[in-house]
Amino acid sequence: MDAWADVRKLVRAGDVFGTIRMVTELDAAGRKAVAAELPAYVTGEARAAGWESWDRQMTPLVLAGVVCLGGPAAVASWLFRREFRWWREAEAAERVLELLGGRPVAWRADLARRMCGRLRVPELRRWGLAARLVRETGIEPPGDDAFMVGWLRELCSEPIRGPIEGPIAGQVAGQVAGPIEGSSVGSVEGPIAGLIEGPVVGPIEGSTPGQVAGPIKQVGQVADDPLFAAYVDRIFEIDALAETDLWQVVETVVRLVDTGRLDRVAVLDAVVGRLLRDGPGALVPLAGLHDRLDPDIDEAYARAEDYARLLPAGPVAVADLALAQLRRLEEAGRLEEELFEEAMRALAFRPEKKLLRAAMSWAGDAVLRDAGRTGTVLEALALIFAQDTLALQDRAVRLAVKLAPRAGQAAREAVRQAATELPDELRERVSAAFGGGIAAAEAPAALPLILPAVPAMPPPVASPGELVEVLTAGRWAQDVHTFERLLAGLAEWSHRAPDELREALRSWWYPFNPSWYGHYGSEIHEDLIQAVSRAFLAFAAPEHSISLTLAASGTRRRPASPGPLDRLYLRRALELVTPFEEGTGYPVLLATPTSGTGHLDPATLLDRLELLETEGVRALPADLAQALLRLPRTFSAPEVERAGRLTSDAGRECAAWMRSGGLADPPVSMSVRRWGRYNQAGWHLLEAEPEIPASDGLPEEIRALFEMRSGHSYTLTWWPLALPGHRELAAAHLTGYLPSSMESSDGQTRALAVLTHGDGPLGLATAYALACGMSHEKTAERAAATDAFLTLAARGEVPARELGEAVTDLVTQEFIRLNRVVSVLDDANQAGAHEAVWAVITHLLPGLLPKEGERPRAGAADLLAAGARAARIAGARADLPEVAALAARKGSSRLVLEARRLIGIADASPQKSTT
Numbered sequence: 037m038d039a040w041a042d043v044r045k046l047v048r049a050g051d052v053f054g055t056i057r058m059v060t061e062l063d064a065a066g067r068k069a070v071a072a073e074l075p076a077y078v079t080g081e082a083r084a085a086g087w088e089s090w091d092r093q094m095t096p097l098v099l100a101g102v103v104c105l106g107g108p109a110a111v112a113s114w115l116f117r118r119e120f121r122w123w124r125e126a127e128a129a130e131r132v133l134e135l136l137g138g139r140p141v142a143w144r145a146d147l148a149r150r151m152c153g154r155l156r157v158p159e160l161r162r163w164g165l166a167a168r169l170v171r172e173t174g175i176e177p178p179g180d181d182a183f184m185v186g187w188l189r190e191l192c193s194e195p196i197r198g199p200i201e202g203p204i205a206g207q208v209a210g211q212v213a214g215p216i217e218g219s220s221v222g223s224v225e226g227p228i229a230g231l232i233e234g235p236v237v238g239p240i241e242g243s244t245p246g247q248v249a250g251p252i253k254q255v256g257q258v259a260d261d262p263l264f265a266a267y268v269d270r271i272f273e274i275d276a277l278a279e280t281d282l283w284q285v286v287e288t289v290v291r292l293v294d295t296g297r298l299d300r301v302a303v304l305d306a307v308v309g310r311l312l313r314d315g316p317g318a319l320v321p322l323a324g325l326h327d328r329l330d331p332d333i334d335e336a337y338a339r340a341e342d343y344a345r346l347l348p349a350g351p352v353a354v355a356d357l358a359l360a361q362l363r364r365l366e367e368a369g370r371l372e373e374e375l376f377e378e379a380m381r382a383l384a385f386r387p388e389k390k391l392l393r394a395a396m397s398w399a400g401d402a403v404l405r406d407a408g409r410t411g412t413v414l415e416a417l418a419l420i421f422a423q424d425t426l427a428l429q430d431r432a433v434r435l436a437v438k439l440a441p442r443a444g445q446a447a448r449e450a451v452r453q454a455a456t457e458l459p460d461e462l463r464e465r466v467s468a469a470f471g472g473g474i475a476a477a478e479a480p481a482a483l484p485l486i487l488p489a490v491p492a493m494p495p496p497v498a499s500p501g502e503l504v505e506v507l508t509a510g511r512w513a514q515d516v517h518t519f520e521r522l523l524a525g526l527a528e529w530s531h532r533a534p535d536e537l538r539e540a541l542r543s544w545w546y547p548f549n550p551s552w553y554g555h556y557g558s559e560i561h562e563d564l565i566q567a568v569s570r571a572f573l574a575f576a577a578p579e580h581s582i583s584l585t586l587a588a589s590g591t592r593r594r595p596a597s598p599g600p601l602d603r604l605y606l607r608r609a610l611e612l613v614t615p616f617e618e619g620t621g622y623p624v625l626l627a628t629p630t631s632g633t634g635h636l637d638p639a640t641l642l643d644r645l646e647l648l649e650t651e652g653v654r655a656l657p658a659d660l661a662q663a664l665l666r667l668p669r670t671f672s673a674p675e676v677e678r679a680g681r682l683t684s685d686a687g688r689e690c691a692a693w694m695r696s697g698g699l700a701d702p703p704v705s706m707s708v709r710r711w712g713r714y715n716q717a718g719w720h721l722l723e724a725e726p727e728i729p730a731s732d733g734l735p736e737e738i739r740a741l742f743e744m745r746s747g748h749s750y751t752l753t754w755w756p757l758a759l760p761g762h763r764e765l766a767a768a769h770l771t772g773y774l775p776s777s778m779e780s781s782d783g784q785t786r787a788l789a790v791l792t793h794g795d796g797p798l799g800l801a802t803a804y805a806l807a808c809g810m811s812h813e814k815t816a817e818r819a820a821a822t823d824a825f826l827t828l829a830a831r832g833e834v835p836a837r838e839l840g841e842a843v844t845d846l847v848t849q850e851f852i853r854l855n856r857v858v859s860v861l862d863d864a865n866q867a868g869a870h871e872a873v874w875a876v877i878t879h880l881l882p883g884l885l886p887k888e889g890e891r892p893r894a895g896a897a898d899l900l901a902a903g904a905r906a907a908r909i910a911g912a913r914a915d916l917p918e919v920a921a922l923a924a925r926k927g928s929s930r931l932v933l934e935a936r937r938l939i940g941i942a943d944a945s946p947q948k949s950t951t
Contacts, residue, residue: 039066040073043100050092052099056131059103067104074101074114082119084547094123102135108143112150115162129164136169145173155182157279160189167263177266181276187263188271192284268298272306272322282321290328304329308342316349323353336361337370344375347382355391359383363398367405376402377412384419392420392428400435410439414447418454424905426459426933433462440469459937479908483868487830488823490793491632493517497525500537504544507572516605516754517632522568523609524628530575530616531623541576548580555584555591563596564751567609574616582617597749600741601758601769605751607658607737615653623651626686627662633793634757636666638675638694645687655686661737662758664693669761669795671697689735698761699738702726704768704801706842708849721746722775722808722851724768724801741765746772752787760794767791768801774808775851777817785809785817788824792831803838804846810860811852818856822863829869836872840879847884847893854884854895858902865906874906878914885918892931900934907942916943 039062046054059070078097082090101114136144148169155163163186170177177183271277271289292298307326311318331339339361346358362379365371383395399413413435420432436451443451448470455466456477467474494517497503503525506518529537550556553573554566574581595606608627615622624644630637641663648655671694679691704726728742741759752773759766770787777784788809791802809821828834846852865873880899886892900919906912920943922935 039069043070044073044077047093047096047100048089050096052096052128052131055096055100056103056135059100060135062104068106070100071104071106071110074104078117078119080547083552084549086551091122094120095128098123098128099131099135102132108147108150111147112154115151115165116154121161125162125164129168132165133168133172141173144169145175148173148175149178152178152180152183155180155186157182157185157276160186171262174262177263181274184267184270184274185276185279187267188274188277188280188285191264192281192288268292269302272303272310277310278319282319283324286321286325286328289325293329300329301335304331304335304339308339308346311346311350311354312342316351318346318350318354320351320353323351323357326357331361333364333368333370336365340365340371340375344378344382347379348385352388352391355383355386355388356394359391359394359398366398366402373409376409380412380416381419384416387423389425389428392423393431396420396428396431396435403439407442410442411444411447414439414443415450418447418450421451421454421458424901426462426901426937427930429458429462430928430933433458433465437465437469443470460940461936479911482870482909483866485826485830485868488827491790493629493632494521497521497529500529500533500540503529503537504540507541507568508544514750516751516757519564519568519605519609519754520628523571523612524625526572526575526612527622527625530621534575534621538576541572545573545576545580548577550584550587553584555587558591560588560591560593561596562593562606562610564602564605564609567606571609571612571616574613575621578617578619581613585613585617597751598745598747599749599755599769599773600743600745601755601766602749602751604658604662604737604741604758605754608656608662611656611658615656620653622653622656623647626655626659627666629666629757629760631760634666634760635668635795636663638667638671638679641667641690642675642678642682645682645684645690649682649684649687655684657735658737660686660689661735664690664735665699665738665759665761667693667698667761669698692733699734700729701762701797702729702742702765704764704799706771706800706804708845708851710849722771722804724771724804726765726768726801741769744768744772746775748776749773750782750784752777752784753790755787756791756794761796763791763794763796764799764801765796766794767798767805770805771801771808774805778808778811778852779813781814781817783817783820785812785820789820789827792824792827792833798828798833798835798838800838800842803835803842806839807842807846807852807857810843811846811856813856815859818860819863822860822867825860825864825872826867826869829864829872834869834872834876836875837879839876840883843876843880844883847895854893855898858895858898862902862905865902865909870906870909871912874903874910874912877903877906878916881916882918885922886931888921897931897934900931900938904934904938904941907938912942913944914942919943 039058043055043058046058059067062070074097081093085093098115098120102111105111105114136147139147148166151162151166151169155161155166160182163183166183167186167190170183271285277285289298289303293300293303304326307322307329311322311326336343343358343361347355347362350358359379362371362375366376380395380399383391386392386395395416399409399416403409403413417432417436421429423429423432440448440451451466452470452474455463455470455474458466460476463474463476497506503522506522506525509518545552552566553570554561554563570581570584573584595603597603608625612622624647626641626644626648627636629635630640644663645655676691676694679687679694682688682691704724707723707725709721709723723746724744726742726744728739752770755769756763756766770791774784774787785808788806791805806821806824809824810818812818812821825834843852843854843857847854847857861873861876877899881903884893884899885896900922903919907914916939919935919938922932923939925932925935
């Protein structure tokens with residue numbers, strides 16, 4: 037009898053019960069034989085089988101391993117194999133535990149410990165099995181963070197109910213109906229049915245009301261759980277607490293407090309302690325839990341020092357709760373003066389406007405209750421003067437002027453010194469109240485702009501073994517340079533050491549599975565990973581590659597991205613398939629860049645063309661086209677002369693390209709289209725229209741790049757490297773795709789930073805692409821747009837007029853948000869790009885400030901404030917009629933105040949309006 041053959045047959049059929057019966061009836065030798073075969077089978081089958089087949093086999097395989105593998109270490113490793121990552125554990129957990137039930141307790145305890153040690157957040161695969169084993173074997177519950185997170189998730193997964201008490205208790209007792217169908221348990225009916233969940237059983241000891249049973253956990257059941265006893269008092273000590281549903285944790289803790297299982301004061305101490313421990317990373321839902329616990333005045337007094345320590349760095353919600361408790365204590369006359377001073381200083385340094393407004397409100401009330409606090413309040417207000425928000429500065433100045441008659445010498449000096457940084461009008465009000473003679477501070481020194489280093493090109497692949505390592509690395513597809521290394525390495529080592537490379541690749545492609553190369557029956561899915569894989573397969577196993585080529589005839593293709601630049605990369609990989617299938621090979625790729633910017637040195641390209649001519653190999657069309665596009669914009673006379681000596685078709689095409697100066701820069705026009713509405717919502721598309729150069733003879737692969745598309749791609753950072761000498765054309769392609777990434781965290785805005793390292797004139801397409809990045813929803817993604825702006829500023833290449841036009845157009849059509857754009861301009865200003873920022877803002881102000889009778893758009897005041905900051909550093913002057921008109925309006929809205937500040941700093945008109 038071949039035990040493994042019989043087990044394998046049952047496994048492939050997905051026969052769970054047959055597999056259990058077979059492996060449990062085997063003798064020790066049979067189980068050992070099966071155990072020896074299982075690992076290799078899983079490795080090969082997980083790669084070769086389709087998903088449906090593999091899904092069907094996983095449960096019988098897991099169960100076979102649980103029975104046949106000998107030691108706890110082997111079983112633990114088996115259960116955690118990555119091939120079983122998507123195994124539906126919950127459906128088969130009982131069978132696993134039944135099969136393990138025959139093992140000795142000590143053996144199962146060892147397995148439980150090993151499984152617990154393998155748990156990892158956030159997935160916590162196999163936690164359910166590990167927890168059952170811990171409970172059944174009675175071992176000490178492990179202190180691993182991951183295991184405790186799993187317990188807390190389980191605890192919070194279902195509501196916890198205790199006895200029904202209060203005014204509805206008597207009503208419940210009289211409303212228990214007869215048995216539910218199929219059960220002897222009663223159910224609640226009548227007007228209170230919606231107030232409780234689950235069925236109700238008979239009377240609780242010592243009372244007549246019913247108690248919730250069924251799927252809802254009883255407090256008694258929870259309390260009897262050894263894991264509950266071990267962990268309930270340590271909930272807020274779990275480092276990975278954020279890996280749980282925190283709002284559900286809050287609800288669960290509240291219920292446990294309400295039922296008496298958790299001590300309310302102890303929980304309050306634990307929550308405050310955890311908020312202190314986490315500092316800036318404190319978990320906001322715990323602030324909600326603190327408020328749900330509702331500390332009384334004595335409990336707040338006992339924790340006053342802790343509340344003061346939460347103010348400097350905690351999240352806004354945490355600082356808000358601390359401020360509320362401290363203000364409550366101060367109003368009750370129970371806050372020590374030292375803590376009041378500490379709180380005022382801490383709040384004055386906070387950047388959040390909400391907290392600063394609350395701090396000034398508290399300060400004004402507190403000083404009315406105790407005039408002795410005047411000095412403390414004025415010193416805090418002096419710190420708030422440095423906040424670059426006119427509304428906050430104005431409020432702080434008004435309170436400081438009011439308190440000036442009672443100010444001591446130290447407080448007066450602090451206010452006078454801080455007032456030098458205030459706008460003229462506010463500084464003069466402070467000067468008049470505090471003795472006069474307060475002069476304006478000098479403008480801050482501008483930071484020097486530093487041109488970032490050009491990205492480096494990684495070295496070529498050094499050996500066939502290294503080439504296979506790079507190919508199997510997993511995440512190479514995120515990196516265009518690795519794509520280039522792979523294709524270049526394939527061409528080089530297939531020519532230099534074909535046998536060695538073919539042998540090294542065998543473990544990569546064997547066993548052959550068409551789905552790895554995008555072939556799924558009636559469809560072919562084409563993406564860059566599959567295209568590169570197909571090129572490698574064509575060299576390593578040409579017979580299998582030929583079978584795919586023959587099967588592709590008439591098969592529908594589904595490219596991952598319709599973008600022309602993605603298609604160019606895709607074609608470069610796939611066009612290697614034919615020479616490898618035919619056995620002719622391709623000894624060197626022409627298009628591999630020699631610079632991290634994507635540029636290709638002309639001399640290197642000529643070397644490669646000469647090699648192809650020597651080998652008698654025709655250049656591949658996409659490879660040649662990409663190589664030409666990567667050449668610099670100018671060539672030396674010796675380079676042109678050398679190219680003229682080439683005799684192949686590719687050589688003559690290269691020579692003509694160099695003589696003519698390459699591709700002419702096409703003008704690009706931009707437009708915004710608003711598409712139809714759905715549920716009162718609409719969406720926009722950016723459309724770029726480059727003019728195709730009039731010159732004849734452009735290769736088909738290059739002419740295809742003048743077809744603009746829109747959509748989504750995960751490889752936008754690759755696109756500028758395909759057109760390193762034609763940034764405006766690359767930007768035109770980006771404008772169709774960046775809008776779909778403006779709310780995601782996929783990193784595609786980094787394409788803007790890559791774009792800036794290239795060459796060629798910039799225009800509207802670049803401006804529209806940059807505007808999309810500057811208005812990205814995510815701060816981290818906008819940082820890439822800031823980097824791009826800074827690089828352009830350092831190179832003196834910011835297209836200020838075009839960027840002003842693009843932002844104005846997109847803001848007025850509600851395509852982007854102005855305040856996000858302003859945040860990028862502010863960041864660039866602080867990094868030293870003040871002149872470029874000021875130039876852009878002067879082009880934005882005329883179209884984005886409200887005319888008489890118009891409602892200001894969101895972000896207009898922020899734009900004025902950013903302009904004032906940039907103008908002050910740059911020492912700029914300009915005629916600003918739109919700003920002057922705003923400044924002349926009555927009132928003290930933030931928009932008007934910011935207009936007055938900007939006029940005071942930068943207006944170059946004969947008569948400044950600062951009314």
